[in-house]
């Protein structure tokens with residue numbers, strides 16, 4: 298897809314991978330909407346920040362309707378918003394479990410549900426769902442987060458088969474550790490320079506978005522070459 302003047306929506310756009318996707322989409326000429334719970338730092342004539350908590354369907358619907366009323370369609374949706382809690386299973390609270398699933402799984406479902414009607418109608422569109430290598434393999438003390446990211450993988454794999462005949466692409470992205478604010482809830486893991494850089498993950502997402510119409514990058518696994526330095 299050529300991104301110039303395309304309508305793109307990114308969830309969790311105020312920092313980390315989401316913010317880098319916003320910046321690179323703007324560089325590529327797209328009209329970009331960021332869905333955030335808190336304010337965005339990005340200022341650009343083609344950028345609009347919309348307030349929405351991805352766990353709340355009514356807030357998501359309001360934000361998506363703002364975009365659809367302005368443009369009639371959405372070309373690109375990056376379901377990026379997510380969070381992690383890391384602990385032994387018995388130490389995870391019920392609140393943490395539900396927060397993880399409401400954000401990482403329901404938020405992705407809400408985004409796809411709201412974007413797909415216009416994408417299917419126009420016969421094109423590209424949804425990027427951010428899973429994790431924790432959606433490909435399990436790690437101790439990461440059980441709940443892994444469960445959410447395995448769910449995103451299963452959802453995305455089924456969805457791409459469901460919508461490909463409508464001209465809509467679904468790409469699931471599996472990054473290894475990325476140097477962002479993501480590890481703020483972890484006692485043991487701290488972001489460091491041997492992690493992937495968010496701008497490099499974003500550049501791979503932009504690459505997948507800009508492939509030719511009949512080229513579909515379904516799964517994108519990205520890992521640091523030397524994860525522990």
Ligand SMILES: NC(=O)c1ccc[n+]([C@@H]2O[C@H](COP(=O)([O-])OP(=O)(O)OC[C@H]3O[C@@H](n4cnc5c(N)ncnc54)[C@H](OP(=O)(O)O)[C@@H]3O)[C@@H](O)[C@H]2O)c1
Nearest residue numbers: 309311313314334350351377378379429474475477478479
């Ligand atoms: N960093 C990694 O190592 C890594 C690896 C693999 C996959 N991922 C995935 O990559 C995605 C982006 O993570 P990141 O590394 O960029 O982390 P980050 O810097 O913590 O950014 C996460 C973003 O998601 C937003 N968010 C969280 N809950 C939200 C909610 N309920 N409603 C709206 N926005 C919400 C955050 O907004 P607030 O600032 O308001 O909280 C923030 O903008 C996540 O899905 C994460 O699971 C990360």
